[in-house]
Amino acid sequence: MSIDKSWTTLDRRSDEFWFGLSAFIERCKDHMTNDGLCRCPCERCENLEWQSLQKIQLHIHSHGFSEHFPIWKFHGKPVVLPIEHSIPQTRGQLHDFLADVRQETHDYEHTTRIDDPMNTTQAPSTNDELDELLKLADLELYPGNNWISSLEFLARLNHLKATSKWTNTSFDGLLSLLKFSMPKQNTIPVSHYDAKKILDKVGLGYQNIDVCKNDCCIFWGDHLKDEVCWKCSESRWIDKNTTGTKVAHKVMRYFSLTPRLKRLYNSRHTAKDMTWHATGQCTEVGKMHHPVDGTTWKGFDKRYPDFASEPRNVRLGLAADGFNPFGNMSVSYSMWPVILTTYNMPPWLCMKESTFMLTLLIPGPKSPGRDMDIFLRPLVEELKSLWSCGVKTQDASTNTTFTMRAMLLWTINDFPARSSLSGWSGQGYLTCPTCAKDTPSCRVHGKTAYVGHRMYLKVDHPWRQSLSFDGKIETRRPPKKKTRKTILAQVNRLPHHPPGKHPLFGGKKRKRDPKIELNWSKRSIFFELEYWPFLELKHNLDVMHIEKNVCESLLNTLLMHKEKSKDTNKARMVLKEWGIREELWLRKTKDGRVVKPHPKYSFSVQDITLFCQFIKGVGLPDGFGSNFSNKVTDNDSKLTGLKSHDHHIMMQRLLPLGVRAYLDSDMVDDIRHGKSSS
Structure with a gap:
């Protein structure tokens, strides 16, 4: 009896389409797994996803029936083909991928000549492995199981091992139990080692490259068989006199890109x-x-x-x-x-x-x-x-x-x-790679400070005339953009320095010549x-990394963290040396004690508790961010354990609201403007 498929091309709002869809759902009941799932033939899933009957009905009604399957081999009478011309039945993206790669090998053999001068690649040498993998992709896990192949079962089980951090020993025990409990003649491997050998054929592998203990060189290419470093003459091996397998000091893993x-x-x-x-x-x-x-x-x-x-x-x-x-x-x-x-x-x-x-x-x-x-x-x-x-x-x-x-x-x-x-070195007076030799920097109490950011403002900007930043009027123009020729001229005249961390070679301390090298450490x-x-x-x-650092500094200053706040005694001493913000200078009492006036950009002790309680009470939608109630200490005085995304939420969402009740309006506006610029 032929199957009526005419309804699949009708208007999905028509009664005929709905009656045909209902009949199709009834037919799917004969092709369900033990979990009540069946392949979904909608335009989006295309028989690659397993869904419940209710979702299949919803998907087909919403997205339409896929036109790529004129023969309903998953939901109707199976197609019987001669054994010598049998085609592997598709079993999801893993099988499709293997089939694509197998097709690539076939096309390569028929379209590429060995003597072609444009042939810059070697012929694929994975025919036997791919043939074996394709067989596994069609091999039943055990007789009568037609909903999951042996290869897909192993792939899913190894994925669970990786995500759940199972040990190899526990995985061996699980495989032994599954092998014993499943019907006889199952294809489950007996150990993690056997499973890994099968799945290694799907992966691409990597190359172990030995490294000199002082990072002078890698034993690769022309130096692949060297026994000692050709820079510092250190041995490649931890024990060069061992009679067993030699072990390198350091090994780098390289995963080929091509x-x-x-x-x-x-x-x-x-x-x-x-x-x-x-x-x-x-x-x-x-x-x-x-x-x-x-x-x-x-x-x-x-x-x-x-x-x-x-x-x-x-x-x-x-x-x-x-x-x-x-x-x-x-x-x-x-x-x-x-x-x-x-x-x-x-x-x-x-x-x-x-x-x-x-x-x-x-x-x-x-x-x-x-x-x-x-x-x-x-x-x-x-x-x-x-x-x-x-x-x-x-x-x-x-x-x-x-x-x-x-x-x-x-x-x-x-x-x-x-x-x-x-x-370009990230330390010193010329740290900024954009400003280079024009980097505005100065030395203050054992630290290098960068305080010339106003030179990037417009010439008529009022902040240029303000003395509140560093006690000076800013008259400098922004530095000119470095051209390609300028950068190449700088890196081409750099002197050669030996690499590595050996104290007599690359690790030897040297003084950089600022006139020739500027802040370059290498080409x-x-x-x-x-x-x-x-x-x-x-x-x-990395914007998220910078935002995390800014948020940490801001929070620690707001909460007056003794060790991590940027509002230190040395910072107050610099304000006095520059002659700015007198209300924040350190004061000496009659008995000789040094008092640091409380700034208006930090919370009071009571406000710290209230702010932390506010953060503790924040509720976020599922998947939006962490549970902030776990980030507040028991005494409601600190925030700990914040990740980069937590800092992003803090800067963009929580801080502009949380500080309004505890800081002056001008401080709140500064934080809000900082949030919008980040």
């Missing part, structure tokens, strides 16, 4: 998003929704039209920062991940955690500092190859082959990490990229 960029185009689920930037520009004048709307992107396109003419060429952003992997702040250890993101995608995807690509994992215990370039060498060499030669790539969305190229658009860091990547490795000097914006500062 295979993962190719994989974005190999899967039709991601390939269609990789050209969003070509049609997703903002149409509102003066607004920027995505880097494609910025002058850096547009300026690059104008200079390199051959790269811009292919919308599938990849633009990357690089972020790096240090963290303590042990979660114990008493242990001094800094490990640095280097992460890339793809700006071809729309903003809601390119900033999603699942699209971030970890490329380097730089070991500690100390941060790389100005030796960062030593660790970036493999990545930069790969970026140079992707820029000059490109790589043959199969686009699953159009079923065509093209030469994919890639470029690094900019980096995103906090200020200390920016110093490590750019080569950044990124200048080896052909296009890097021509980029208008090379290094971005």
Whole structure:
């Protein structure tokens, strides 16, 4: 008996469509899992998602029935095909991805000649592994189970292991129990080791690169087989005389970039998003929704039209920062991940955690500092190859082959990490990379202060004439923008200094020549990229990180934190030296005690308690932010444990409201204006 499908093309508001949909839902009851779920054939899910019958009915009525499935193999009579021509049944995105990659290998074999001079890639060598994975994607978990394959079961179980932080021992025990409790002839592996071997074929792997103990070099490329560092002559191994396996002092993990960029185009689920930037520009004048709307992107396109003419060429952003992997702040250890993101995608995807690509994992215990370039060498060499030669790539969305190229658009860091990547030191009198030698700085009581921000105001701005800032009238104009030729001239005349932290070589303290080097500590490795000097914006500062630092300083000053407040005795002494804000100067009593007048920008003791109680009583929607009641100490005197997003909520939402009852109106206005500018 044939199945009536004519209703799927009718008006979804008609009675005929509703009657056909109701009959289809009844048919779905014969194809449900034990959990009461069935594949949803709506235009959005396309049989990739499992939903309840109620949701399937709602989805089809809202989004329509997908036109991509003329044969109802999931909801009707199964299609019987000859065994020799059988086609693997689709089992979700994992299977689809494997099929796309398998198709890429097939197309490569039929379209690429070995002697082609444009062939800059090697033929894929994963046929046998992919064939095996495709078989696992269609293999039943146990006889009679047709709703989840063996491979999908392993993928989901390993995801639970990672998110729930199960140990390998507990995972082995779980697999043994599942193997014993499931029906006989099941395909569940007996150990974590066996499961990992299967899933490793899906992943892309990484490369272990040994590092000199003093960060002088990496044992890679021409120095892959060296036994000692060719800079400081230190041994590569912890115990060079051992008869067993030699262990290196430090090991860096490098995750190759090219295979993962190719994989974005190999899967039709991601390939269609990789050209969003070509049609997703903002149409509102003066607004920027995505880097494609910025002058850096547009300026690059104008200079390199051959790269811009292919919308599938990849633009990357690089972020790096240090963290303590042990979660114990008493242990001094800094490990640095280097992460890339793809700006071809729309903003809601390119900033999603699942699209971030970890490329380097730089070991500690100390941060790389100005030796960062030593660790970036493999990545930069790969970026140079992707820029000059490109790589043959199969686009699953159009079923065509093209030469994919890639470029690094900019980096995103906090200020200390920016110093490590750019080569411009973040310390000293010339810290500001924008002002450079014109940085307005001075020395006050053992600290370097930067107090010349008024020079960026308009010439007729009244604050320029005010003496309340530093006791002087500001007459300077903002510094001129540094040209490409000026920057290149500065970095090209820098003297060479040996890398590393060995006390006799790179780690030896030296005095910088301010006339020649300014505040440069090195020539950044990124200048080896052909296009890097021509980029208008090379290094971005992490706004959330800066906002966190500003909010911490503001909160500690408002709450009069004894150790972290910026309103210190030395700060009051500077006010007296500059002859400004006399009401805040330190006073001496008759008995010789030093008294610090209470400022109007800090809370009183009673107001601190009331403000903390206000924060404790704040209720936020689910998923909007942390539970602030847990961030207030028991005595209602401090806020602790705030994360970057918590500080963002504090600056944008809570502080402008919370301080109104306890500070003067002019102080409240200053905080509100600071909030709007952040």
